[in-house]
Amino acid sequence: MRKLLQISILISSVFSASAEVTLYSKTVNYDPAKNTVIAEGDVVVYQELENNMVRELYAEKVLYNKNTKQIELIGSALIKEPTGEIITSNRVKLDADLQKAIAKTLEIILKDTSKIRAKNGDKNGNVFTLNNATYSPCKEINCSMPLWDLQAEEVIYDKDAKKFVYKNVKMRVKGFPVMFTPYFSHPSPEIKRKTGFLTPFYRTESDKGLFIGFPFFVDVASDKNLKMTPYLSTHKRAMLSAEYMQKFYYGDFGLTASFLTKKDKKKALAVDKKTRWHIDTQFQTKHFDNQRITLKIDRSSDLTYKALYPVDSMHRADMYLERKHNDTKIEYERFGDRYYFVTDSHIYQTRDRWTAPKIMPHIKYLSYKNDILGGQFAFQNDTVSLERDKANNSYFGDHYFRTSNKCSWNRSINFAPVLLEVDTGIRLDLIHASEAEKSSYSNKNPRSVKGQLYPVAENKVTATMPMVTRICNQSVIWGPKLTFSSVETSNSRVNIEHNEDSIFNSFGDLSIYRFNRFGGFDSIENGERVVLGVEGSVYNANRRSMNAFVGRSQSIGKRQKHKLDGKNSSVGRLVLRPWDNVSFRSRFVGLPGVEKVQLFESGVNARIGKIYGGIGYLYDKTISNVHEKGLSQVGVTVGAKLTEHWNLSASQVFNLKRSNGKRNLTRGLNASYIDECLDVRIGLFRANFNDKDIKPRTGFMLVITFKNLGNFVRQGVGYNFNSPIGRVA
Secondary structure, eight states: OOOHHHHHHHHHHHHHTTSEEEOOSSSEEEETTTTTTEEEEEEEEEEEEEGEEEEEEEEEEEEEETTTTTTEEEEEEEOOTTTTTEEEEEEEEETTTTTTEEEEEEEEEOTTEEEEEEEEEEHHHHHEEEEEEEEEEOOOOOOOOOOOEEEEEEEEEETTEEEEEEEEEEEEETEEEEEEEEEEEEEEEEOSOOSSOOEEEEEEEETTOOOOOHHEEEETTEEEEEEEEEEETTOOOOOOEEEEEEEEEEEEEEEEEEEEOOOOTTOGGGGGGSSSEEEEEEEEEEEEEEEEEEEEEEEEESSTHHHOOOTTHHHHHHHHSSOEEEEEEEEEEEEEEEEEEEEEEEEEEEGGGGOOHHHEEEEEEOOOOOOOOTTTTEEEEEEEEOOOOOTOOOOSSSSEEEEEEEEEEEEEEETTEEEEEEEEEEEEEEEEEEEOOOOTTSSSOOOEEEEEEEEEEEEEEEOHHHHHHHHEEEHHHHHEEEEEEEEEHHHHHHHHOOOHHHHHOOOOOTTGSSSSSSSSSOOOOOEEEEEEEEEEEETTHHHHHHHEEEEEEESSSSTTTGGGGTTTEEEEEEEEEEEETEEEEEESOOTTTTOOOOEEEEEEEETTTEEEEEEEEEEOOOOSSSSOEEEEEEEEEEEEEEEEEEEEEEEEEEESSSSSOEEEEEEEEEEEEESSEEEEEEEEEEOOOOOOTTTOOEEEEEEEEEETTTOOOOOOOGGGSOOOOOEEE
């Protein structure tokens, strides 16, 4: 009874009546001479706060002096703050409400396991003031020095402001000082975003010199932010990039933009004698029940600018299969239980004006339910407008306008085990093209079409036989597919060609089933076609799998034979994973050794222990049917995970065709160290690619990211390292 009374006296005396407190200890005594209550032996105190939060105190001994109103924790003292921090010390003095504290030789462990150590310090509310302190997020192995830390004369940690402020601070690597500053601050680990400078960006290349960027992040509000990056350049060219993102309830908006001042040197390229710039922005609505609007603006002063300079953190330009256009578009979608409707308009920007079509608009309507003669109804319209440059024109009209309207009907009929699909439609093309002057590009006569209407009939019947079987305890899904299609139109319509297809439509693996194999808004065929394909997949419980497709598209009519180069061909694809650490991928358009190949791509990746590597081959004639002679390249990557944190890799791309560069197209060496508190990447590369103002160059990259000191966004030449080999889209 005496012990319970003493505990009651301690609780009521030490803590405010509003705080519910529980104390556990082996013994509790009262010293009337010193007016002190003493609890000894594994003392534990729980203080319940608002919102079901609890503060916990642990110590070998707890003293409460009723005269000074002070609580003292002695021996292995530990305080668990309700917000997650843990404070440890051999001796801590607190006031009665535990809001003020003084400690010597203390350590604070934050919620992300970052540590602060100090010779002494005090706590006033939610503000810690620490003297002779160090901070580090790094793990310590065998009591060794952390990989890096900050050592300061004074550290102020404000939990409410979620900020660290340092005075006379040194950055140390394994205890060795590498940098000093009289003042430094950074957000606490729980902060995901805060206004301030981020890690500077460093990039140097032989043809453009040194660029150093100083990103500044602005936390405008919880739903919007801005990052602006001014650059310093050894070529004395000012550059500025900006990124802005905002979330609305009804949509998302994003914008990246940049500009680079002109180069005044007399020997500068023409493109550098003007200010270079780019703007990429997109707005898309959401949270509407049945409709969506997308607006995208994608323009630049020239199409190589974004490949050469660090214009924004999200941009990843491929140096070799470079995108040949920018696409500005607006799109409206509407959908319901019975239909889907979409209309969009495109304004393309290309290197040469005569290859840049305008699609205004493109409309598609599709009914979902089989309610029209037991089938689905669809309507499609697209309007193409082209302005051509006489200087580069061959035999195309200088001014070209075409609007096309198509109505089609589709129905699936089940004749088990065969599924029959019928697709029939009529298309009307209205074309107006002015006469072009004959040029050296072609010996064909120029053509002029004045508002003529051309009917096009498109019919297709497809039979499939899907099957599921089991072979050697493996699931096999496969089935043949046979398609007969017919496109009937006049020769005068088919002979009007405009070649913009290659600008914005790429070849898909299974496009042999389309009416027009190499699609595009203006592609047209004439005659009958038979397509046969087989697709199969194999899966088992050991994560081994195979997916294969092979097909053949063949025109059987006598019309348009002179225009079927590459359109009558075989198509194949194989994706194989025989083991967890080996994968193989391949595809082709045109059977090698039998017919003209448009595309062949193959690659294998493997990992054995800590060693990994890949080799791939690519031949691509489909990237642009207007200018390019095709690509033929071999890529090799090898690497090793040397330790838990160290990784080393090397890559090489060989150009088998001497267009746009030398045989050794690019090579790179990359080393990285990554752990829980530090990310270091070092890269060196040499590129011999030569196209427009992209010249052969050597570059060096150094990226150092310190956890919690401001994020670093990897930019620029990063795409030269560790790109996938033999990747099949």
